[in-house]
Amino acid sequence: MTLQGPAKRLTIVVGENDTWHGRPLYTELVHRAHAAGLAGASVFRGIEGFGASHHIHTTRILSLSEDLPVAVVIVDRADAVTRFVDEVAPLVSEGLITLADVEVVRYVGRGAGGRGAGGAA
Numbered sequence: 001m002t003l004q005g006p007a008k009r010l011t012i013v014v015g016e017n018d019t020w021h022g023r024p025l026y027t028e029l030v031h032r033a034h035a036a037g038l039a040g041a042s043v044f045r046g047i048e049g050f051g052a053s054h055h056i057h058t059t060r061i062l063s064l065s066e067d068l069p070v071a072v073v074i075v076d077r078a079d080a081v082t083r084f085v086d087e088v089a090p091l092v093s094e095g096l097i098t099l100a101d102v103e104v105v106r107y108v109g110r111g112a113g114g115r116g117a118g119g120a121a
Helices: 026-033 078-091
Strands: 007-016 041-045 069-076 096-104
Touching: 007 026, 007 078, 026 041, 026 069, 026 078, 069 078, 078 096
Parallel strands: none
Antiparallel strands: 007 069, 007 096, 041 069
């Protein structure tokens, strides 16, 4: 798949402990993105944060909270991302979904002309 130029970035922020039918919600989102043929999806675990509930979640040792924020980030063509948002928005009962216009400068997978992580292209 080639991806260059104008695109959309979808960011879905949910709690680490949020689930969908017994599995982590972020896992469900990544697997659905893969099944939808999107360019890629990454999950980032936060070390501290709060959302609409205004309850602070943190990794600090004295904190009682372990439900840390996780962000699922997906970048692809606008039409593909818009269709995907319509599919997954109902899964997010608590969290944040944002869309942003982005410009893809380079999108290259392993074995596609690059030299892997840390290597020169």
